[in-house]
Amino acid sequence: MKFSEMLRAKADASWQASFDHPFVTGIADGSLPLDSFKYYMLNDSYYLSVFAKVQALGAAKAADLYTASRMAAHAQGTYEAELSLHENFSKRLGITPEDHAAFEPAPTAYAYTTHLLAVGYTGTLGEIIAALLPCYWLYAEIGHRLQGMKPEVEIYQEWINAYGGEWFDTLVKEQIDRLDALAELASPAERLRMEQHFLISSQYELSFWGMAYSLEKWQAPVMEVL
Numbered sequence: 001m002k003f004s005e006m007l008r009a010k011a012d013a014s015w016q017a018s019f020d021h022p023f024v025t026g027i028a029d030g031s032l033p034l035d036s037f038k039y040y041m042l043n044d045s046y047y048l049s050v051f052a053k054v055q056a057l058g059a060a061k062a063a064d065l066y067t068a069s070r071m072a073a074h075a076q077g078t079y080e081a082e083l084s085l086h087e088n089f090s091k092r093l094g095i096t097p098e099d100h101a102a103f104e105p106a107p108t109a110y111a112y113t114t115h116l117l118a119v120g121y122t123g124t125l126g127e128i129i130a131a132l133l134p135c136y137w138l139y140a141e142i143g144h145r146l147q148g149m150k151p152e153v154e155i156y157q158e159w160i161n162a163y164g165g166e167w168f169d170t171l172v173k174e175q176i177d178r179l180d181a182l183a184e185l186a187s188p189a190e191r192l193r194m195e196q197h198f199l200i201s202s203q204y205e206l207s208f209w210g211m212a213y214s215l216e217k218w219q220a221p222v223m224e225v226l
């Protein structure tokens with residue numbers, strides 16, 4: 001069994017909970033309140049800005065020029081593809097630049113990105129890919145599951161289309177193959193850390209839906225330092 005298949009099997013309970021989460025099923029049937037989707041978008045823009053930095057840290061830690069250039073290209077791709085999607089959605093959802101300026105990441109978005117940054121700064125490239133991979137792979141599986149659903153809310157349909165396409169599958173496969181190649185070279189201790197990072201990111205992916213769905217906030221107001 002490939003390392004990636006083993007990780008996918010171990011994460012299955014949290015992935016199934018993501019598939020069944022009311023945020024995800026609410027996108028599919030159009031019942032998700034727009035306020036939750038807006039809150040998701042704001043937190044996701046913050047998340048993506050960190051995600052791209054961690055990909056760039058992966059580039060810096062690559063052992064060869066080809067891998068460094070691929071990771072750097074992915075960092076740029078996250079910036080271009082995801083942020084343009086978010087800018088487009090933000091405009092249509094009525095999210096203003098002032099909303100972005102006043103925005104404080106919710107506790108779960110902060111915790112998830114802090115986890116990614118910790119792995120980015122302390123981990124090897126294999127550990128970084130393991131921490132980032134659930135973000136790609138889970139969204140691809142959700143994109144496939146939601147294919148053919150026709151929510152009446154146009155923006156939800158576009159969200160489904162963004163993650164269900166073939167271009168996205170190619171991107172995910174590249175990272176899965178890279179993870180398996182790096183796992184072959186890793187020590188047992190490093191492989192264990194890779195597994196931990198993958199499972200923790202999978203848990204945070206699940207928490208991220210709940211964060212947006214419930215409009216999660218810090219318990220004490222005003223976190224202007226973030």
Ligand SMILES: Cc1ncc(C[n+]2csc(CCO)c2C)c(N)n1
Nearest residue numbers: 044047051077078082135136139208
């Ligand atoms: C919480 C959260 N997790 C995963 C993704 C999906 N995603 C983020 S970056 C990236 C790679 C470049 O497209 C992908 C697939 C998201 N948007 N938000």
